[in-house]
Amino acid sequence: MWRRVASLSALISSTSNRCFLDQVAYRMSTCKLFSSEVKENPLTLKDLFITFVLGGPGSGKGTQCAKIVETFGYVHLSAGELLRREIASNSEYGSMILNTIKDGKIVPSEMTVRLIQKEMELSNNHKFLIDGFPRNEENRIAFETIIGADPDIVLFFNCPEEEMVKRVLNRNQGRVDDNIETIKKRLKVFKASNLLVVDYYSDKGKLFEIDATGTEEEIFERVRPVFAAFQV
Numbered sequence: 672m673w674r675r676v677a678s679l680s681a682l683i684s685s686t687s688n689r690c691f692l693d694q695v696a697y698r699m700s701t702c703k704l705f706s707s708e709v710k711e712n713p714l715t716l717k718d719l720f721i722t723f724v725l726g727g728p729g730s731g732k733g734t735q736c737a738k739i740v741e742t743f744g745y746v747h748l749s750a751g752e753l754l755r756r757e758i759a760s761n762s763e764y765g766s767m768i769l770n771t772i773k774d775g776k777i778v779p780s781e782m783t784v785r786l787i788q789k790e791m792e793l794s795n796n797h798k799f800l801i802d803g804f805p806r807n808e809e810n811r812i813a814f815e816t817i818i819g820a821d822p823d824i825v826l827f828f829n830c831p832e833e834e835m836v837k838r839v840l841n842r843n844q845g846r847v848d849d850n851i852e853t854i855k856k857r858l859k860v861f862k863a864s865n866l867l868v869v870d871y872y873s874d875k876g877k878l879f880e881i882d883a884t885g886t887e888e889e890i891f892e893r894v895r896p897v898f899a900a901f902q903v
């Protein structure tokens with residue numbers, strides 16, 4: 672709790688963040704995640720082991736997360752998947768989310784963090800892979816403020832652009848954003864916003880950069896030692 676308050680007061684000094692902060696402050700007042708009120712969930716923030724999984728579109732985040740789940744027993748929360756589920760559920764925010772995704776942009780952070788928070792609350796596991804999040808500084812700060820936690824480690828799948836484009840165009844999952852126009856926009860957003868987050872965690876000593884070229888198995892052999900070292 673003290674960390675939550677400290678980071679919020681630092682943010683309040685920034686007037687450019689004020690509007691976003693009003694929403695965040697409201698959320699915090701209603702936030703029940705891991706609070707003492709949630710009697711049925713014995714987990715506390717300090718019990719959690721949170722991994723953020725970063726990388727450009729098509730870098731193989733989802734594919735490697737499935738292998739980590741299988742081998743190390745984590746819960747996989749894909750931010751994009753949660754947003755796609757929200758669209759499919761005919762939520763009032765569905766069309767806003769759909770248009771944002773089609774346009775290669777990032778959905779307002781409070782929406783995404785709320786969806787992640789809900790899944791974390793429902794889980795009895797304490798080890799989370801949060802895939803495709805945070806994608807920008809606003810995402811990062813919203814998680815820190817609303818959930819009140821920092822990631823323990825951050826994976827970054829580093830993949831050449833042409834390989835990412837090739838993989839996305841071959842993905843064949845019927846996604847509205849798997850087309851050349853959207854992928855070009857997504858790559859611009861990735862370079863402009865996500866790499867700042869990567870640098871932030873690198874400076875904090877939390878980043879594990881993985882060469883995301885080669886076969887799925889070869890890449891997993893680079894991922895495996897990271898999780899083997901954190902048997903939590």
Ligand SMILES: Nc1ncnc2c1ncn2[C@@H]1O[C@H](COP(=O)(O)OP(=O)(O)O)[C@@H](O)[C@H]1O
Nearest residue numbers: 728729730731732733734838841842885886887
């Ligand atoms: N190492 C790899 N080599 C070739 N194709 C891959 C590799 N890893 C994943 N793929 C394929 O590339 C596409 C994108 O992978 P995915 O895991 O969805 O990436 P991300 O979640 O980072 O967008 C999928 O169709 C997946 O099967």
Ligand SMILES: Nc1ccn([C@H]2C[C@H](O)[C@@H](COP(=O)(O)OP(=O)(O)O)O2)c(=O)n1
Nearest residue numbers: 727728729750751752776777778803804806
């Ligand atoms: N933190 C996030 C994650 C995803 N989104 C939106 C915007 C992204 O382009 C889409 C798809 O994300 P997803 O992680 O599923 O995409 P990739 O697996 O990297 O191809 O969802 C978002 O707005 N904010």
Ligand SMILES: [Mg+2]
Nearest residue numbers: 732733751803
């Ligand atoms: Mg994915």
